[in-house]
Amino acid sequence: MxxxxxxxxxxxxxxxxxxxxxxxxxxxxxxxxxxxxxxxxxxxxxxxxxxxxxxxxxxxxxxxxxxxxxxxxxxxxxxxxxxxxxxxxxxxxxxxxxxxxxxxxxxxxxxxxxxxxxxxxxxxxxxxxxxxxxxxxxxxxxxxxxxxxxxxxxxxxxxxxxxxxxxxxxxxxxxxxxxxxxxxxTPDGHSIDGVRSRSDGEIHPDADLTGPVAVHQGARIGPGVVIEGPVVVSPGADVGPNCYVRSNTFIGEDVHIGASVEIKNSVLLDGAKVPHLSYVGDSVVGPDANVGAGSLVANLRHDDQPVRLTHNDCRVSTGRRKFGVVIGEGSKLGIGTRLNVGTVLGVGATTTPGEIVVRDVRTEGDTER
Missing domain, CATH: 3.90.550.10 (Spore Coat Polysaccharide Biosynthesis Protein SpsA; Chain A)
Structure with a gap:
């Protein structure tokens, strides 16, 4: 064939x-x-x-x-x-x-x-x-x-x-x-294999890793970190003290996660930064994006309906009960930003400190109404 x-x-x-x-x-x-x-x-x-x-x-x-x-x-x-x-x-x-x-x-x-x-x-x-x-x-x-x-x-x-x-x-x-x-x-009896545990990177003795967690060479896991696998931590990634990383999370190369951050079921692409005291759930964070300290992501609609978002200039259903946000490459969020479920921040978008984002932000200062 x-x-x-x-x-x-x-x-x-x-x-x-x-x-x-x-x-x-x-x-x-x-x-x-x-x-x-x-x-x-x-x-x-x-x-x-x-x-x-x-x-x-x-x-x-x-x-x-x-x-x-x-x-x-x-x-x-x-x-x-x-x-x-x-x-x-x-x-x-x-x-x-x-x-x-x-x-x-x-x-x-x-x-x-x-x-x-x-x-x-x-x-x-x-x-x-x-x-x-x-x-x-x-x-x-x-x-x-x-x-x-x-x-x-x-x-x-x-x-x-x-x-x-x-x-x-x-x-x-x-x-x-x-x-x-x-x-x-799969329904017909086949399977897709998940990750297997590996500890090639630096893992602090006070970190608590359970389930399959793949820590690649050059990655660093700080003290007090709790990781509930399955999770992938790529080379050069740094997970700071007292973070909580929940299952199905992919942490890309050279990603920085600051102290006391919670990440759940998300994909953080290479070079992304989530400084201290933030929550990111069911989301995609683009390469070199910076999520301001103390920022929070909502990932569930109050009416429990599937989350909708903008893709290719159309509002579409993700089919997912839980989905947070999409943060585009190189975006910079001000400290304390609150992001509503299903919002999309375009490449290079910014938010101001304490901003509540309920509509898409295409580029710096350009918010969809």
């Missing part, structure tokens, strides 16, 4: 434009690592990176050196050699058993059961598998367009899957990290 690893044209997700979206963290790997692993697991034996990207091609080769990389000038031959084509976004995270069901369907696309829209309708595409003969003279990059045509004719199977995510959506980045940090059992 020919695998097509599809790369979006954007440099990164809206909340982290400096990081290629495919390299956003998912557990102790990246989104593209998860995509490559899943493709190989379901029988892909040649991979084409579309459009050509040297860094990701090297990543594929280093991860699976025996798997050939198909170049642009050999695509026609590749379509002849294979009876099926698995088109996989590099930002897609999916459990292997669901992808296997897709790979054995006549022609199909993965979708989440909760999605009210077609998985082919939006800018966040899902994995697609098609017979090679439907491409005729068209390139593998045309898989989404071909699938849309088959869907109109009723010839495309929509395969429901609970564990499929596009990490460019911040709430799905949380979903994917939950699966690969905590581990899950």
């Amino acid at each position: 020919l695998g097509v690893l599809a790369i979006g044209t954007e440099t990164g997700a809206a909340f982290a434009p400096s990081i290629p979206a495919a390299l956003l963290p998912v557990g102790e790997g990246s989104a593209v690592d998860r995509a490559i692993d899943a493709m190989i697991a379901v029988g892909v034996d040649e991979i084409h990176v579309d459009p050509a990207d040297h860094e990701l091609s090297v990543r594929v080769h280093e991860r699976y050196p025996s798997v050939p990389i198909v170049q642009d000038d050999d695509l026609t031959g590749a379509l002849v050699r294979h009876d099926r084509v698995l088109w996989m976004p590099a930002t897609a995270v999916v459990d292997h058993s669901s992808l296997e069901r897709l790979a054995t369907a006549g022609a199909g696309v993965l979708k989440r059961p909760s999605e009210p829209f077609s998985p082919l309708a939006g800018p966040e595409p899902r994995p697609i598998c098609l017979p090679a003969d439907v491409f005729e003279d068209r390139a593998p990059s045309d898989a989404p367009a071909i699938a849309r045509g088959l869907d109109v004719d009723g010839a495309l199977e929509r395969i429901e899957c609970d564990h499929v995510a596009d990490v460019r959506r911040p709430w799905e980045l949380l979903d994917a990290n939950e699966w690969y940090i905590a581990g899950v059992d």
Whole structure:
């Protein structure tokens, strides 16, 4: 089977434009690592990176050196050699058993059961598998367009899957990290493995770590810290005294967490800072963002309905009962900022000391009303 690893044209997700979206963290790997692993697991034996990207091609080769990389000038031959084509976004995270069901369907696309829209309708595409003969003279990059045509004719199977995510959506980045940090059992008896404990970094003897906690080399855990795994602490991260880090949290490289901070079920990207006396729950904090000391995040609506937020200039449902905020890359929050559930702070946004944020803040001084 020919695998097509599809790369979006954007440099990164809206909340982290400096990081290629495919390299956003998912557990102790990246989104593209998860995509490559899943493709190989379901029988892909040649991979084409579309459009050509040297860094990701090297990543594929280093991860699976025996798997050939198909170049642009050999695509026609590749379509002849294979009876099926698995088109996989590099930002897609999916459990292997669901992808296997897709790979054995006549022609199909993965979708989440909760999605009210077609998985082919939006800018966040899902994995697609098609017979090679439907491409005729068209390139593998045309898989989404071909699938849309088959869907109109009723010839495309929509395969429901609970564990499929596009990490460019911040709430799905949380979903994917939950699966690969905590581990899950899929309905058909397969599983996604969670993290395993490791203590390669510096852990103060007065810290209390329970459950699987992966502390990588160069990370530092201060005195009085309580970490309830599963949690990932990346190289260079510093968790200050008396912090409380709760399960399913990913702490990126060189992240600084100050004294007496509580972090719960969140993703903190590289270089983010959460100084002392703050609470961040069910949230995504972009690279190099600074959450002012004493800031608090709300993560639950009073009416108990799924949290909605702005994504691609549209208000959408996250499908999550608990979701906090999205803090964009390089944002700087004043001390004592209060952030309402479902608010989004754009790249480089700022807040004033003590500000109560109930609407999105696009950039410095620009608040959506």
